[in-house]
Amino acid sequence: MLIGAIEAGGTKFVCAVGDESGDIIAKTSFPTKDPEETFKDVNNFFREYKVEAIGIGCFGPVDLDKKSDTYGTILNTPKTKWIQYDVLGKLKKDLKVPVYIDTDVNAAALAEYKYGAGRDVNSCMYITVGTGIGAGYVQDGNTYVGKSHPEMGHVLIQQHENDAFPGGCPYHGNCLEGLASGPAIEKRYGKKGHQLAADSHVWELEAYYLAQAIMNYFLILAPERIILGGGVMKQQQLYPLIRRKFLEMMNGYLTIENADTFIVAPELNDEQGVRGAMALVPVMLRN
Amino acid sequence: MLIGAIEAGGTKFVCAVGDESGDIIAKTSFPTKDPEETFKDVNNFFREYKVEAIGIGCFGPVDLDKKSDTYGTILNTPKTKWIQYDVLGKLKKDLKVPVYIDTDVNAAALAEYKYGAGRDVNSCMYITVGTGIGAGYVQDGNTYVGKSHPEMGHVLIQQHENDAFPGGCPYHGNCLEGLASGPAIEKRYGKKGHQLAADSHVWELEAYYLAQAIMNYFLILAPERIILGGGVMKQQQLYPLIRRKFLEMMNGYLTIENADTFIVAPELNDEQGVRGAMALVPVMLRN
Ligand SMILES: Nc1ncnc2c1ncn2[C@@H]1O[C@H](COP(=O)(O)OP(=O)(O)O)[C@@H](O)[C@H]1O
Ligand SMILES: Nc1ncnc2c1ncn2[C@@H]1O[C@H](COP(=O)(O)OP(=O)(O)O)[C@@H](O)[C@H]1O
Numbered sequence: 001m002l003i004g005a006i007e008a009g010g011t012k013f014v015c016a017v018g019d020e021s022g023d024i025i026a027k028t029s030f031p032t033k034d035p036e037e038t039f040k041d042v043n044n045f046f047r048e049y050k051v052e053a054i055g056i057g058c059f060g061p062v063d064l065d066k067k068s069d070t071y072g073t074i075l076n077t078p079k080t081k082w083i084q085y086d087v088l089g090k091l092k093k094d095l096k097v098p099v100y101i102d103t104d105v106n107a108a109a110l111a112e113y114k115y116g117a118g119r120d121v122n123s124c125m126y127i128t129v130g131t132g133i134g135a136g137y138v139q140d141g142n143t144y145v146g147k148s149h150p151e152m153g154h155v156l157i158q159q160h161e162n163d164a165f166p167g168g169c170p171y172h173g174n175c176l177e178g179l180a181s182g183p184a185i186e187k188r189y190g191k192k193g194h195q196l197a198a199d200s201h202v203w204e205l206e207a208y209y210l211a212q213a214i215m216n217y218f219l220i221l222a223p224e225r226i227i228l229g230g231g232v233m234k235q236q237q238l239y240p241l242i243r244r245k246f247l248e249m250m251n252g253y254l255t256i257e258n259a260d261t262f263i264v265a266p267e268l269n270d271e272q273g274v275r276g277a278m279a280l281v282p283v284m285l286r287n
Numbered sequence: 288m289l290i291g292a293i294e295a296g297g298t299k300f301v302c303a304v305g306d307e308s309g310d311i312i313a314k315t316s317f318p319t320k321d322p323e324e325t326f327k328d329v330n331n332f333f334r335e336y337k338v339e340a341i342g343i344g345c346f347g348p349v350d351l352d353k354k355s356d357t358y359g360t361i362l363n364t365p366k367t368k369w370i371q372y373d374v375l376g377k378l379k380k381d382l383k384v385p386v387y388i389d390t391d392v393n394a395a396a397l398a399e400y401k402y403g404a405g406r407d408v409n410s411c412m413y414i415t416v417g418t419g420i421g422a423g424y425v426q427d428g429n430t431y432v433g434k435s436h437p438e439m440g441h442v443l444i445q446q447h448e449n450d451a452f453p454g455g456c457p458y459h460g461n462c463l464e465g466l467a468s469g470p471a472i473e474k475r476y477g478k479k480g481h482q483l484a485a486d487s488h489v490w491e492l493e494a495y496y497l498a499q500a501i502m503n504y505f506l507i508l509a510p511e512r513i514i515l516g517g518g519v520m521k522q523q524q525l526y527p528l529i530r531r532k533f534l535e536m537m538n539g540y541l542t543i544e545n546a547d548t549f550i551v552a553p554e555l556n557d558e559q560g561v562r563g564a565m566a567l568v569p570v571m572l573r574n
């Protein structure tokens with residue numbers, strides 16, 4: 001069975017063709033433009049392959065409430081041309097095959113669960129710390145979707161008393177994305193993350209915020225593993241800092257067998273998005 | 288089919304017998320003593336009925352990791368005689384029927400989902416605000432359990448700048464249970480909650496803490512409804528306060544169709560625990 005996969009990101013689209021085992025046969029990528037132009041590129045790529053189904057991990061927020069009239073449609077987004085765009089309907093109409101849609105971060109979590117840093121556990125979260133902060137969750141091979149899809153990047157956290165930065169989220173003063181995303185770091189210090197690599201207090205603060213959110217994810221979802229990826233996590237020194245702060249905050253309340261295997265780096269080198277989109281197809285066919 | 292149900296609480300046990308429809312035929316309750324004595328009372332009650340299966344909603348923390356050697360055993364608890372007590376094994380051995388165990392709060396959430404304030408939605412959380420704070424979650428008729436069971440009452444929240452109370456949780460300075468449980472209110476003000484009914488700032492602060500936690504639950508789990516019960520929620524004025532603060536904090540980020548039907552009171556008048564324990568049996572037989 002030939003399967004199509006789309007990683008639909010805010011800045012670029014990745015399209016691929018592969019099989020149920022997850023192996024990629026062909027792949028392309030192009031910048032995200034307005035919807036009509038972007039789907040012209042999508043159609044051009046898939047024209048050459050007889051795919052029988054398509055999985056798409058989509059930037060959001062996207063309506064994933066199956067009972068909703070606008071299921072598969074983009075909701076509010078700063079990319080105004082995409083607002084209310086029916087991604088699912090468009091793909092079904094053009095490509096005339098079943099299409100399975102989920103969030104970009106759920107797709108990434110699924111790929112790491114099947115092929116990467118989560119392949120030996122029953123449940124894992126994938127958190128991306130980049131331009132935004134988002135998280136996906138997979139348990140027993142299924143991605144988690146609630147009434148709508150979760151927006152875990154906007155959880156409220158406690159701001160550090162020495163941090164006077166007002167936060168970069170237009171909605172919330174002290175949400176994780178507003179305080180700890182790549183752009184938040186840049187706005188707070190006037191330099192990009194990779195230029196601040198030597199400033200240890202930058203990463204202490206970053207770890208403090210991420211550890212708080214991870215503690216709440218852990219207390220609410222109890223995943224077996226947490227995988228942290230995205231541009232900001234290229235600062236490898238963050239991993240041990242986050243583990244240490246997480247353990248300090250938990251303060252022995254629940255037993256964490258091994259923090260080194262609980263909070264880890266991804267293993268799929270930026271391919272988790274498209275491989276996860278491909279993996280959505282067998283998962284959704286099974287359910 | 289005759290089904291047995293046990294609501295195993297820290298202060299009292301409720302035992303009941305009923306059928307798959309959830310109707311209760313007989314019910315009793317007695318104080319929680321040490322394990323051996325308590326299960327003598329349990330056995331005495333069930334001796335008279337030919338139950339074919341038993342559901343139990345158990346106080347915790349209880350090991351709910353099916354891969355664990357100690358599945359169904361009580362973990363760390365202030366009730367030291369219960370530590371490492373194998374509740375599941377004991378019941379199976381004495382009553383010789385299949386036993387299905389879950390947390391007390393998951394059982395309560397299941398009962399409200401099937402028969403109470405959640406019967407018209409696909410997913411709901413039940414949060415109890417009493418001596419402790421705990422929450423259970425049901426989606427599509429199944430209770431949610433992660434690697435271990437979640438401990439949602441201990442999520443971290445931001446302490447109010449005017450609140451100097453150090454928090455009542457022995458593990459965490461600023462967790463929800465430590466700042467907003469019944470005993471936290473009592474320690475902060477030197478009076479029990481029901482004696483403070485007229486002090487509006489007490490309930491403003493309480494609502495501020497609960498709304499923060501609810502926002503995080505909502506962003507992580509995206510439940511369709513949140514049901515708030517327990518002794519402290521007898522202060523009816525809390526419901527509108529919590530709704531208002533929740534909406535203020537969300538600040539329009541996601542659409543909440545109707546806060547009045549999103550955050551609600553329970554409907555089962557303290558019977559959610561035992562009715563939920565009974566409802567565990569058909570749910571677990573189905574899976
Ligand atoms: N080496 C690095 N150290 C710290 N921050 C980085 C590094 N590389 C990229 N970033 C930051 O990560 C963000 C981009 O995240 P990325 O995951 O690459 O993309 P996106 O989230 O847009 O998909 C930017 O804010 C950038 O400054
Ligand atoms: N009317 C009330 N107003 C405020 N707080 C109350 C009220 N009734 C009970 N409480 C508080 O709720 C807590 C008991 O919660 P409850 O849910 O009844 O029991 P438990 O959590 O032990 O099962 C106590 O701390 C008590 O002070």
Ligand SMILES: [Zn+2]
Nearest residue numbers: 154169172175
């Ligand atoms: Zn935000």
Ligand SMILES: [Zn+2]
Nearest residue numbers: 441456459462
């Ligand atoms: Zn705590």
